[in-house]
Amino acid sequence: MTPIQYVGLAYAMVFLLFFGYALRLTRNSKELEKKLDQLERETRGN
Amino acid sequence: MVAKISQLFLRVSPYVALGLFPVTLWCVFFWVPSDAFLGLSQRIFYYHVPGAITCFVGFTAGGVASGLFLKTGNIDWDHAAHASVGVGLLFGTILLVTGSIWARTAWGTWWTWDARLTTFLVLWLIFASYLLLRTMADDNEMMPRWAAVLAIVGCVNIPVVQFATRLWRTIHPQVIRNPDGGINDPAMQATLGLCLIAYLVMFTWLWALRVRLLRMHDRVDYLLDEAYREGSTQ
Amino acid sequence: MFAIIWKDITLEARSRETIASLLVFGLIVLVVFNFALDVTPANVIDLAPGLLWVAIVLSAVTGLGRTFLIERENGCMNALLLAPIERSSIYLAKLIVNITLLVVFEAGLIPFFILIYSVPIGGNLMALCIVVLLGTLGLAAAGTLFATVAAGTRARELMLPLIVLPLQIPLLISAVQATSMVLAGHTVADLGDWGMILVAFDVLFITMGWLAFELISVD
Numbered sequence: 318m319t320p321i322q323y324v325g326l327a328y329a330m331v332f333l334l335f336f337g338y339a340l341r342l343t344r345n346s347k348e349l350e351k352k353l354d355q356l357e358r359e360t361r362g363n
Numbered sequence: 364m365v366a367k368i369s370q371l372f373l374r375v376s377p378y379v380a381l382g383l384f385p386v387t388l389w390c391v392f393f394w395v396p397s398d399a400f401l402g403l404s405q406r407i408f409y410y411h412v413p414g415a416i417t418c419f420v421g422f423t424a425g426g427v428a429s430g431l432f433l434k435t436g437n438i439d440w441d442h443a444a445h446a447s448v449g450v451g452l453l454f455g456t457i458l459l460v461t462g463s464i465w466a467r468t469a470w471g472t473w474w475t476w477d478a479r480l481t482t483f484l485v486l487w488l489i490f491a492s493y494l495l496l497r498t499m500a501d502d503n504e505m506m507p508r509w510a511a512v513l514a515i516v517g518c519v520n521i522p523v524v525q526f527a528t529r530l531w532r533t534i535h536p537q538v539i540r541n542p543d544g545g546i547n548d549p550a551m552q553a554t555l556g557l558c559l560i561a562y563l564v565m566f567t568w569l570w571a572l573r574v575r576l577l578r579m580h581d582r583v584d585y586l587l588d589e590a591y592r593e594g595s596t597q
Numbered sequence: 598m599f600a601i602i603w604k605d606i607t608l609e610a611r612s613r614e615t616i617a618s619l620l621v622f623g624l625i626v627l628v629v630f631n632f633a634l635d636v637t638p639a640n641v642i643d644l645a646p647g648l649l650w651v652a653i654v655l656s657a658v659t660g661l662g663r664t665f666l667i668e669r670e671n672g673c674m675n676a677l678l679l680a681p682i683e684r685s686s687i688y689l690a691k692l693i694v695n696i697t698l699l700v701v702f703e704a705g706l707i708p709f710f711i712l713i714y715s716v717p718i719g720g721n722l723m724a725l726c727i728v729v730l731l732g733t734l735g736l737a738a739a740g741t742l743f744a745t746v747a748a749g750t751r752a753r754e755l756m757l758p759l760i761v762l763p764l765q766i767p768l769l770i771s772a773v774q775a776t777s778m779v780l781a782g783h784t785v786a787d788l789g790d791w792g793m794i795l796v797a798f799d800v801l802f803i804t805m806g807w808l809a810f811e812l813i814s815v816d
Contacts, residue, residue, distance in 0.1 A: 320404040323468040327407045327461045328388070331414075334457055335565060338450075342572040349579040356586040360593070433812060488763035495759055500750040505813075509746040512809045513760060516742075519805065520764055527767035527794055531774065 365439040366578070369571040376568035383561040390554040398551075404468035407461055413559040414458040415483070417566050419521075421451020422490060426518030429511035438581070441507040444514055445497065446573035448490050450566055455487045478532035485524050489517040599690075619660045619702040624709060626652040636714065645716050646776035650769060652710070653703060653729070654736060658758045660702070661695055661740035688741065688810035692803070695737040703729055716780065724779040728788075731795040732772035738802035739764050745813050768798045 391409045398405035425447035432440035462480055463473050474480070493513050500506040630636070630648050707729065711718050718725065739761050747757035771794040778788060788795075 320402060320468050323404055323464055324406045327464040328391075328410060330460050330464070331410050331457050332384075334453060334460070335569075338453055339569060339572065342569070342576055346572065346576050346579065349576065349583060352583055353579060353586070356583065356590065360586060360589055485763055485766045488766075492759045492763055495752075496746070496750065496756065499752045499756055500746075502751070503749045505749060508812055509749070512812055513743075513746070516764065516805055516809070519801065520767070523767045523794075523798065523801065527770050530790055530794070531770045 365443045365574065369574040372567040372571035373575065376564050376571065380561060380564045380568055383557070383564060387554070387558045387561050390557060395550050395554045396548065404465065407465040407468070409554055409558045411458060411461040411465060412555060413562040414454050414461060416559060417562045418451050418454040418458055420563070421447050421454060421566060421570075422486070422514075422521070423518055425451060425490075425514050429514040433508065433511050433515075438507070441511065442574050442577040442581075444511060445577060446570045448493055448514060449573055450569045452487065452490050452494065453569065454562070454566065455483070455490070458483060459487060476532075478529040481532070482525050482528040485528070486517070486521060489520065490514075493517060615660060615698060616701055616705075619656050619698070620705045622659060623652045623656040623702065623706045626655050627706075627710060627713065631713070638715070641714050641716070642780070643777075645710075645714050646773045646780060648714065649707070649710050649729075649776060650732070650773050652706060653699075653732070654762070654765065654769060656702065656706075657699055657733075657736045657740060658761060659754070660698070661737070661744050661757065684811040684814050685807045687814070688806055691744075692737055692741045692806065695741050696733060699733045699737055700730065703733065718780070719782070721779050721782065724784060725776065728772065728775045728779050728795070731775075731792070731799060732768060734799040735768040735795065735802055736765060738799065738806050739768075742802070742806035742809060742813065745810075767794060771795045771798070 387409070391406050395406070395409070397403060425444045428440050428444035428447055432438075432444060459480075462483075466475055466480070467473050493510060496513060497506065497510050500509065503509075627648060630651060634640075634644055634648075636644055636648070707725070710716065740757065743760045744757060747753065747760060750756045752759070771791045775788050775791040775795060778791065
């Protein structure tokens with residue numbers, strides 16, 4: 318591999334890690350939001 | 364206070380980060396001149412060093428937040444600490460990965476036990492064990508306090524580990540020299556600074572996301588408890 | 598505080614099960630590493646300090662949780678916490694007990710170590726003992742602090758090494774280097790930086806343990 322390919326690999330990894338993590342967090346947030354809405358509806362209903 | 368800060372970050376940081384990163388890419392790949400000695404592979408440096416700084420910021424902030432949590436008992440600080448260490452560890456992983464790739468290009472090996480990498484690996488392990496503790500003890504109500512103590516102990520250890528590993532490495536013949544001193548070119552400095560800002564903004568965004576997630580978890584647990592209590596009294 | 602120390606020590610002196618397990622485990626580690634690292638007379642001088650410390654550290658980390666687990670199981674811990682003594686005294690008491698246990702363990706391990714690896718100890722035995730003691734202080738300090746924490750998690754026996762080993766790495770580095778210097782004939786005064794780190798680590802961790810134990814124990 319040429320040096321520039323290594324540089325490319327490094328940068329790709331960085332972005333993967335960043336946006337993978339951000340994506341995971343947002344996905345978990347959306348799921349939890351749904352669950353929260355559901356729970357709030359239930360407790361309000363009681 | 365934590366809630367307000369994290370909401371501010373959530374609103375502002377994503378856009379700033381998304382705006383800055385393309386600029387950094389342009390700077391790194393098109394604008395900045397190549398290093399005279401190391402050539403093209405030196406460019407990894409611009410995404411490597413800011414990672415180190417951000418990671419340390421994360422760990423230290425985690426330690427401070429842990430201290431505040433122990434002092435005030437306010438669970439917000441615990442969330443802040445948890446998120447800070449977690450995101451800090453992510454940046455630490457970035458550091459290890461980019462460092463390893465750089466080692467490969469510069470010295471032909473994916474890993475070397477030189478002082479810097481080793482110190483960092485140890486610190487990474489300490490804070491990884493912090494996250495493991497949080498997972499393994501999440502059914503125990505003492506867990507936030509234990510985690511806080513571990514975070515503070517970990518932070519206090521940062522200089523100790525640095526000193527010890529550097530000393531360890533100087534007595535062994537330095538087969539591989541770590542050449543990242545002396546950045547004189549202003550263009551290089553500017554690029555490095557820009558990348559650092561981008562990283563820090565990214566940190567705030569991820570941190571705020573994490574804090575929000577933690578607060579939602581807490582709210583879910585609270586509502587579940589409520590529902591359980593209501594159900595059992597009926 | 599002395600009551601606690603006395604209680605734990607007499608308990609141990611009567612059953613001797615912790616010491617026995619520690620010793621056997623230490624010996625097993627020494628033997629296993631002999632094969633794992635293919636120790637030959639040629640490389641034994643280089644490897645010996647590391648071998649000794651790996652055996653000590655692994656045994657300590659496995660054995661230190663014991664004093665706390667026993668207390669939890671017997672409900673003794675709650676009684677202790679309710680008693681009108683400072684939590685930090687409990688820490689010191691536990692620390693002294695653990696140090697004593699480890700020292701007795703090492704007193705048994707070191708002769709065996711010297712024998713099976715034919716370590717040319719010469720007149721350096723005293724210096725070696727001092728280095729080992731300094732290292733043990735640090736190991737025990739960190740381990741005692743986090744043993745309570747580890748006992749409260751789901752991963753029990755695995756958790757203590759996970760938390761404590763990374764923290765102890767600077768201690769391990771210094772201890773191994775100091776040991777190899779001592780085996781090469783230097784006196785304790787020559788240890789310089791390594792000795793300084795050992796002492797600093799000990800002081801740091803004992804202080805932190807003493808301060809933080811209050812925070813760690815269950816209310």
